[in-house]
Amino acid sequence: MTRFLTPLATTLPATVPFTGPETMERQQGHPFRARLGANESLFGPSPRAIAAMTAAVSEVWMYADPESHDLKAALARHHGVTPGHLVLGGGIDGLLGLLCRLTLEPGTPVVTSLGAYPTFNFHVRGFGGTLHRVPYRGDHEDPQALLDAARQTGARLIYLANPDNPMGSHHPAAVIEDMVANLPDHSLLVLDEAYADLAPEGSIPNIPPDHPQVIRLRTFSKGYGMAGARVGYAITEPGLAQAFDKVRDHFGMGRVAQIGALAALQDQDWLAKVQQRVVTARARVTAIAAASGLRALPSATNFVTVDCGQSGDHARAILRETVARGVFIRMPGVAPLDRCIRISLGDDAALDVLEEVLPQAVAAAG
């Protein structure tokens, strides 16, 4: 241990939010047959985005535009906001880190759900914030419980993902709008909408962009199929949006990524095709699970969470046997969500492998 760390940094654990599939492949000595664990989009990015990125590769000697002017302008038009309402960053993960940095001091209370996105928790702890967690209500995050806990703890941040990861559930827009209307004055709602592009109609709330207590987070990693590019964005009132300029790495955006995201946004037809494929793939994964006696939960995302119907140990055994047979999947980390496994949607080839492997894994798990 080096002697130069702050007291906070000294006490932080060395845990990471997720082990990468490449690490698992190195450990097991062979590559996965199907990569269905990280909620990546096997349907890939728009061919127009691929073409734009390919053309941009030879320009990679240049830094990206630190203001992401063109991408911001296009996003502003897309969402009906001004560029001043937008923050571009290195995926939602990167933006969550900056948001925690801007808002949390050691001991600042934060509310989230028990089993919700671990990377948010990683960043909260990383800046010394104190996490308070409320249980899911069935397979949904519980807005009322989050609001109650926020009032009780004086939380500065309330995290909610809609649609939800890891359960794939969603709340109708009205539920989120009602939550926004009832926020305590001291709380900012961190509304993670990573899966919004794949959500059913009627689940994306209407929130005035100047609302002083909401920051919405979006990404090109899921519906747009560009997880490896690291482009996410926040929509929030201009005062908070500008604050990111105080701390962000202004030249941190990749040039190829920035150019690719703009092209991806401009190809909404491709996104519509992905949305159709996602619907089809959800049905197929549901059927594959049912054939093994497992119940898929309704999904508003690009993954299907499958209730294995018994204990966490049982689900972990199915996960282990599935992974051992070359299919990378993940599962929720805590009870009672850990009775489930989480399967990202894939193309036909990947789901063929899943169809072959899952029954074997379930049988082997006993």
Added chain:
Amino acid sequence: MTRFLTPLATTLPATVPFTGPETMERQQGHPFRARLGANESLFGPSPRAIAAMTAAVSEVWMYADPESHDLKAALARHHGVTPGHLVLGGGIDGLLGLLCRLTLEPGTPVVTSLGAYPTFNFHVRGFGGTLHRVPYRGDHEDPQALLDAARQTGARLIYLANPDNPMGSHHPAAVIEDMVANLPDHSLLVLDEAYADLAPEGSIPNIPPDHPQVIRLRTFSKGYGMAGARVGYAITEPGLAQAFDKVRDHFGMGRVAQIGALAALQDQDWLAKVQQRVVTARARVTAIAAASGLRALPSATNFVTVDCGQSGDHARAILRETVARGVFIRMPGVAPLDRCIRISLGDDAALDVLEEVLPQAVAAAG
């Protein structure tokens, strides 16, 4: 102003370290004829890196390996260290931010040189550190003055770039080695070696990789010509290297960037060609400056700093007239360094434009 910011975030200024050339182009309404201001490499990345990145574009739906295993292994071999001595990050800028986060609390003293890399200062202030700055000694950062100031202030970090930006000067290895031998116990030397790949022989110090008081920073942005990819790395003792895992955005590296950096590293012949071109271009920029009566300083980098021989106002006038004629250059921000302008090296086409424009700019500046 939002009410959710920490006291530190509230007090931070909204300044940015640098205005991007794209912003300037938008303001002036036309693109630059030559882009010689950001120390990018107009010689570009290795064709093998371009090929690898082009092939990787269609895989961008996948996150990058969060451990950067293959790139780390190759870098470890290249530098004769273990992977445990390495930290990969989003350029040196990103790594400087994480380092400041790990080591600084409000009021922690930090020492740097007056006029040295502004982005380091941005991150120090961003975490509340207190900057103490010592003057350059002529055109060089002054190791003895930095050590003295570190002792006087109890500095936790001492920043020094070798070769230096913005002056392009360098210290021989022995000077840096002597500085390392005389570090006060409470100080970590932040040795920014962004330009090491272009430095003259004998200027890269031999520092044991397990030295507990040094972190060296390297990048693929300069010699390797991949500024827009955002890949930098640190070499330091494993205790400090591991600490980055406590706070870094584990999935923050771009996949195309990660793959491209590995290919770039494996093409040392290309780097050797770039080094030759840099030497040739230095001589040409020196001659172009001399033809306008300006004295180029010796350069150990991919830019040439040109002493305009008079006041900061005079240099600023030359810069303004040069930029107005379509050549993007920058200059040091503070006296007495601001008697200079800084011209990044370019290919023949870019230097042809410089050769045409600089005499006009000098004449117009009077």
